[in-house]
Amino acid sequence: MIVPRMPSRLNIEGMRELWTICASHMQRWNLTTRTFLKRFTRLTVGFSKKLENLSAAVSLHIANYNFCWRLREPGTSGRLTPTPAMAAGIVDSLWKFEDLYDNVTEFDREQKTLPSSTVNRKR
16 A cells, blocks of 8 residues: 655745645735736736736735735734734834835845946846
8 A cells, every 4th residue: 555645845934833834825825916916817908018017016016915014813803913024023113105115216226336246136
């Protein structure tokens, strides 16, 4: 009798408890992404002609989700939880979208002022 082997899970980004990851978390993330990025819904006219535009839209959604969007606590009627970035200790306060935009443009400005040999960008 052949016993099926359980697939191994890789520890990525310092996850402590790998067995808490399940398909329902990824399905929920996919649904959230499809809901707020109409580029990923079926039969849509909100498509991107260029891959760079799609990448920018997805990056903007992920950054907004992690820094600006407060989730509701499960099982409670409206109690807000900290953003994922606050929970990870990256930031200590809730950002507005303007704060996100300012930080991104400042980072981009700093990257452009560095010598071209130190910037790891594909052109």
